[in-house]
Amino acid sequence: MSPEIRDLFRIFAVGFIAAIFHTVLKQSGKEDFAHWATLAGLVAVFVIVIGYVDHLYHEITSVFLLQ
């Protein structure tokens, strides 16, 4: 399994765990905690994705001669 595919599954896992946390915390009446947990998961995933988007940006600017 290549590191890219591993990152894809990692993103899915973070999303799944965030969804479970959201449901559990909401049912126990802690809605603000639920929203913070979702936000933390979103930031963690965003950090992974932004690295790859940056990589793609550099690759495209070099291949398509965009400066």
Add this chain to the structure above:
Amino acid sequence: MHIVQIIGIGLTATILAALLREQMPSFATLVSLFAGVLILLLVVRSISGALAAFQQLTATAQMNPMFLQTLIRILGIAYVVEFAADIARDAGESALGGRIELAGKIGIVLLALPIFKDVLDVIVRMIP
């Protein structure tokens, strides 16, 4: 280009995004964005070989390399803009996708203007 690998990434990401879509739509958007980036990375790596071949062809034909460079730049802008606009449209922000496409169209027009000017110059010179 590993076509089987690309299909595998696409199908896996589709299933994962569909699983997340009901509970967490934002995570589903990120999964599809990530898969799109991966597929585009694989495609861009193999497209560079084709572009090098075209550059060699224009060098053999002794054409002005500026024309092909502009064409390649327009191709790159079109790919990136379509990618970003599709992501925005998938997340339900079709207005934002339209704005991104507008920006891409204006960028393409700005790049194509020098070639258009060259064509006009040739036409003006032919008129006695």
